[in-house]
Amino acid sequence: xxxxxxxxxxxxxxxxxxxxxxxxxxxxxxxxxxxxxxxxxxxxxxxxxxxxxxxxxxxxxxxxxxxxxxxxxxxxxxxxxxxxxxxxxxxxxxxxxxxxxxxxxxxxxxxxxxxxxxxxxxxxxxxxxxxxxxxxxxxxxxxxxxxxxxxxxxxxxxxxxxxxxxxxxxxxxxxxxxxxxxxxxxxxxxxxxxxxxxxxxxxxxxxxxxxxxxxxxxxxxxxxxxxxxxxxxxxxxxxxxx
Amino acid sequence: xxxxxxxxxxxxxxxxxxxxxxxxxxxxxxxxxxxxxxxxxxxxxxxxxxxxxxxxxxxxxxxxxxxxxxxxx
Numbered sequence: 046x047x048x049x050x051x052x053x054x055x056x057x058x059x060x061x062x063x064x065x066x067x068x069x070x071x072x073x074x075x076x077x078x079x080x081x082x083x084x085x086x087x088x089x090x091x092x093x094x095x096x097x098x099x100x101x102x103x104x105x106x107x108x109x110x111x112x113x114x115x116x117x118x119x120x121x122x123x124x125x126x127x128x129x130x131x132x133x134x135x136x137x138x139x140x141x142x143x144x145x146x147x148x149x150x151x152x153x154x155x156x157x158x159x160x161x162x163x164x165x166x167x168x169x170x171x172x173x174x175x176x177x178x179x180x181x182x183x184x185x186x187x188x189x190x191x192x193x194x195x196x197x198x199x200x201x202x203x204x205x206x207x208x209x210x211x212x213x214x215x216x217x218x219x220x221x222x223x224x225x226x227x228x229x230x231x232x233x234x235x236x237x238x239x240x241x242x243x244x245x246x247x248x249x250x251x252x253x254x255x256x257x258x259x260x261x262x263x264x265x266x267x268x269x270x271x272x273x274x275x276x277x278x279x280x281x282x283x284x285x286x287x
Numbered sequence: 288x289x290x291x292x293x294x295x296x297x298x299x300x301x302x303x304x305x306x307x308x309x310x311x312x313x314x315x316x317x318x319x320x321x322x323x324x325x326x327x328x329x330x331x332x333x334x335x336x337x338x339x340x341x342x343x344x345x346x347x348x349x350x351x352x353x354x355x356x357x358x359x360x
Contacts, residue, residue: 066307089303091310107300143314148289148300148322170300181300278289278302 054080060098060285062138066090066146074284076221081284083218087261088278092142102177103132103219104281105247105262109182109190110150110166111274113267119239124204124232125150125166126182126192127244128262128279130214133177145173149276150184152267163187166265172279182244182264182276194244196264197234204231204258204266206245216247216260218282229260240268246277292317 059071060082067088074083109125128147147170169181169192182192189196193212194205205211207228217225227249232242233256243257243264251259256266257277267274290308292299294317301319303311308319 065310066304087302088307089301089311090307091314107302141314143311145292145299145311145315146302148302150300151322167300170302173299 061095063093080287083284086281089146094138098138100136100285101134102283104172104179105130105279106172106179106181107147107149107169107279108262108264108276109169109184110152111265111267112166112186114163114187122240122267123185123189124196124241124243124266125185125190125264126196127194127246127264128182129180129193131179136175147172147181147279152274169276192244196244197241199239199241200236201234203233204242204244206231229263232256232258232266289322290319
C-alpha cells in the first residue's frame, strides 16, 4: 500500500485487495491518531491481493453451542462461551489468501435416551487468516461454556461480556481501548425457567428472542425445545496503514 | 451457510457462502461438507420435563420474538 499520509486521502487510494465473500469493503479508521484502511469480513473466502501489502488482523472465533442437562423432570440450560479473540501484526499479504470465519457451535443433535442426562453443545469454529488463529468458544452442557466471554448458568444474571468473566481480553477490534464502545451483551439468564445466557461477542448485533450472547462470536444458549442455541459465527478485521 | 472443513484429520466448522466453496477449497486444500442449515428448526425427542412451565415460557418467548420483529420496544 503506497500511503501518502492522512492529508488528501482519496477513495482511489484504497488497498488493491478484493474479497469474494461477505465483507464491508474498505473504509477509513483511526487508531492512536494514525489513519488506516480497514475492512470487516463475515464469511469465509479468498482475498486477492495485487502486489505486497503489510497489514494487521484481528478476529473472533464462532460462539459455542448451547447445551443442557436433565435432572428430576427439569431441563437446565447453560450458556456457551463466546469465541476467543486473537490478533496478528505486520502480516505480509500477497497473491490469493484464504480467510476462514468460524461458524457457531450447535446444540446437541444426537439421540436422547433415558439414561442420558447431559446434552452438550459443540465448540465454535476457529477464525483463521495467515498466522492468526482465534478459537471458537466452548459449548455448554452440565456447566456453562468458557470463551472470550464465558457463558452463564441459569442462576446467574447474564453471560459474560467484554471478556469478563472470560479470557480477559476486551471485545474491541485490535483490543484497542478507544474502540471498546460496541460490545455484545451476554445473554440474560432466567432463573425461573432454568435458562442461562451465552457469552457476549464483538458488536451489539442482536438475535431477537433468544438467550444467545450478542455480537459476532456470541455464545449460544438453548431455551426450550424447538429453540436453537446455535452460537453466532465470528468475524475478521484487517487494517492497513494509509 | 455452515460447512465442515476437513484437512489433515482436523475438522473446523466454518461460515461460507456456497458460491465461495470451490475457491476456498482450492486455496486451503480442505474438503468441505455442508452441514444442516442453522436456520432450520430442530425438533427433538425430549426427556420428561415440566411441560406446563415450558409451554408458558415458550409462549412468552414467542411474544417477545414477534415484538422484536415488529420493532416494538
